Amino acid sequence: MKTTTLYVELVVIGVQTSIWIVLLPICFIEHSSFFQAIEKMPPSILVSLSALALVLFYIIGIIFDLFAEMVFRKRERKIRKKCGFAPELGGKSKKGAQPTPPSSTITGSTSLIWREHPELFRYHRTRYRILRATVINAIITWFPLSAFIIKHIVCKYECAIPGIFIFWLTTVLLFGCSYVSYRKYPEILKKYYKRTKELYEEQQPPATP
Numbered sequence: 001m002k003t004t005t006l007y008v009e010l011v012v013i014g015v016q017t018s019i020w021i022v023l024l025p026i027c028f029i030e031h032s033s034f035f036q037a038i039e040k041m042p043p044s045i046l047v048s049l050s051a052l053a054l055v056l057f058y059i060i061g062i063i064f065d066l067f068a069e070m071v072f073r074k075r076e077r078k079i080r081k082k083c084g085f086a087p088e089l090g091g092k093s094k095k096g097a098q099p100t101p102p103s104s105t106i107t108g109s110t111s112l113i114w115r116e117h118p119e120l121f122r123y124h125r126t127r128y129r130i131l132r133a134t135v136i137n138a139i140i141t142w143f144p145l146s147a148f149i150i151k152h153i154v155c156k157y158e159c160a161i162p163g164i165f166i167f168w169l170t171t172v173l174l175f176g177c178s179y180v181s182y183r184k185y186p187e188i189l190k191k192y193y194k195r196t197k198e199l200y201e202e203q204q205p206p207a208t209p
Helices: 002-028 031-039 045-070 073-082 110-116 116-153 159-205
Strands: none
Touching: 002 031, 002 045, 002 116, 045 116, 073 159, 116 159
16 A cells, blocks of 8 residues: 555645645735745755645644544434444444444444455545545635735735635635535545445345245
8 A cells, every 4th residue: 555545635634724724824924025035945945844844734634634523423423324334333332332233234344345445445535534624624714815815915905806806706716615525525425335335245145045
């Protein structure tokens, strides 16, 4: 398995999150001085900062992915149950006892399927992780980006009409991206569990008459 294949989604999520993290301080400082400081840096420092940024993207991606997982945990459990899975594979009930699912429920043996078909696991995991994070990141990004447009474009340069156009364009794009991701995310998760269930049923011995 290649590391780039396994964890590329965390880097993408980290980049998404870093956009609004960087925009927050830029909204309150002169952005021209910020970019001038970057231009004066020697190439060797820029290369080192790029490598450091990749590490930071990855760390931020891990943290935000855990946050997004907590936000959507209840919804994901409903999808799992609807697709015939136990709410938590190998998990315990609230009282600490092992759950006793009905005969039609797939249990912890599906982890073996994921090991036998890692490409299925990686492909769907990458997609639903990115979409899950995009739902939240797109909305959060709108706030500092809107403040940046109003302060540094509309007010500073008195570009009322172009600034308002850019403001509404970014609003439509970000909220539209969040909405589409919110709609597509459960669809991909359902396809993922549906395919896993099909592979599970294919491995079961045929029923005796």
